[in-house]
Amino acid sequence: MPSGVVVPAEVPARSARKASASGEKARCPAYPELVEFTQDEGYAGPLAGVRVVEFAGIGPGPFAGLVLADLGAEVIGVDRPGGTGPFDVPVLRRGRRSIALDLKSDLGREAALDLAASADLLIEPYRPGVMERLGLGPDECLARNPRLTYGRMTGWGQHGPMAPYAGHDLTYTALSGLLSTVVRDARDGSSPRPVLPGPYLGDVAGGALLLVIGLLAALHEATQTGHGQVIDAAIADGASYLSTFTHALDRAGLWGQRPGNNVLDTGAPFYEVYECADGRHLAVGPLEPHFYAELLRLLDLDLPETDPRHPRHQFDQSRWPEAKLLWEKLFKTRTRDEWSALLEQTDACVAPVLGFDEARHHPHFVARTAYRSVGGEELPVPAPRFGDAGEQPRPVDPVSAPVAPGTDSDAILTELGWSIAKIAAAREQRAVSG
The missing domain is CATH 3.30.1540.10 (formyl-coa transferase, domain 3)
Structure with a gap:
């Protein structure tokens, strides 16, 4: 059965989702199927009880999964057998359980469909058509789970002249026009050259965060209608959307000069x-x-x-x-x-202008407990913070450290109803590993 959240008649206060003073497991009145965290375990997050299935990828897909996990969702990573590839960033895989599947095998595909049937949200990061060729496209998954929100994270989108081709944050922001706004004017009169801002504008802001917003908006609608839908989240679209603010600045007279000569792009001496x-x-x-x-x-x-x-x-x-x-x-x-x-x-x-090591020790971030240890690494706590009226909002408690691909394969398949013999057969056929 899918774990889709049912809209309650009355939404409980956040305090109702905390543990009892005795430390016993409590149950939320509106969602009796959800076991609550104990007081020592802290606040599970506003997405507690939401299940996300995230197919392995790089960049924006894992970051979207990270955000959802940090907000309390249960995230199951569907990893590739044999490893994560050279561009894997372990910290982005924190807070997940992991199952390693060969999606080209019959039993691997069956396991993936069973996962989709149990999920509220799904994230897939492949080029258009890949999931369809695997038999794991939206039609197959929503046939098993009509409430599922199926999120597709690509660079160029599911259609259009660029859709079949490779790209990266740099090329998506370049084509959208957004990169042209991140420049420093050359004082020798030569043409201003864009300054590469790292993966924040495209992969993170235009990709992962807008995907998360789309997933949560569709999840909200599914709780009312019972019907899921497909999210086409393209980084190029997201980068273009982010430039809405720049267009507004232009109309306000704060943009439009030669790049590097505007108020907010290092042109002004007071900015x-x-x-x-x-x-x-x-x-x-x-x-x-x-x-x-x-x-x-x-x-x-x-x-x-x-x-x-x-x-x-x-x-x-x-x-x-x-x-x-x-x-x-x-x-x-x-x-x-x-x-x-x-x-x-x-x-x-x-x-x-602080480096990351300095920022961790700045009095402001120390006072706000802005960093905590996760898996022996000092990392920023999830944002934003949550709290009832009259109390100091605080971050969701840190989630677990990253695990190796396939760490939870057997446990997850058992939860899906697979027998010991079927799991053994899948391992024998190398459809499942870990």
């Missing part, structure tokens, strides 16, 4: 990263005039009106190059930490 005396960097971003005035006050700068940094010239783009040179000269007179001591925890909108 820039500056090098300090020790070679480290400071992010300076007092956009609003009253925040800019606060920066000048803290720096004890009583500027004449002829100075390009004077408040009356803040948005005069003709004065920006000269002002930026003066700011560069000023910020090189002290170290990053000296500037931070003066300007942090003020309304000047200034922060040091």
Whole structure:
């Protein structure tokens, strides 16, 4: 039977989903089939009771599974026999159970269909047509489980001239136009060159996070209608959608100049990263005039009106190059930490540019318990935070460390109703491993 969530007549308060003071297992009144976590185990997360089947991939698919696991969903990874490949990132596989299946074998395919029949959400990361050729496409899976939300994570989408071809974050953001907005102007007058921002714009924001939003929206609809659907999540589409904000800035007059010369793309001297005396960097971003005035006050700068940094010239783009040179000269007179001591925890909108190791130990993140140990590694806690009215919201408790592919194969098949003899036969045929 699918584990689809049934909409309750009354949604219980979050506290009702916590354990009793005695530490005994509690059951949620609205979802009596769900065993709750004990008080020591903490808050299971808002997606507790939702089952996700995630077929192995790289990049956005695993990150989407990670987010769902961090929010409390049970995520079962369908891994490849014999390993995860050279681009596997173990930390993205935390919080999952794992079954290793040969999807080209009859018993491997049967196991995958049984998993789909038990799931609320499914994530597959392959090129268009691959799952259909395996007999695991939307038609087959939704025939077994009409409530299933079938999420398809690709670079170019399920149709279109580019759909059959390979790509990566770089090419998806390039074609969408989004990469053209991430530039730094060349002072020698040459053409601005895009700065590669890592996989955050395409794979993470335009891919994984929009897939998660789509999956949860479709899950919500399925709880009302009883019918699942197919999600076509293309990174190129997502990257294009993210540029909606840039289009809005353009219409507001904050974009549209030569790349690298706009307010928010390092053109403005008051929204820039500056090098300090020790070679480290400071992010300076007092956009609003009253925040800019606060920066000048803290720096004890009583500027004449002829100075390009004077408040009356803040948005005069003709004065920006000269002002930026003066700011560069000023910020090189002290170290990053000296500037931070003066300007942090003020309304000047200034922060040091920290590495990950430094960020973990910054007082703000320490106070918010923003990092915890997972599998011996210090990692960011899940976001956002949840809490009842009147209490301090806190992160969902960290999920389990990554496991090797196939670690839970036998246990998962047993839960699906497979006999010991059938599991042994599947192993003999190498349809199942781990």
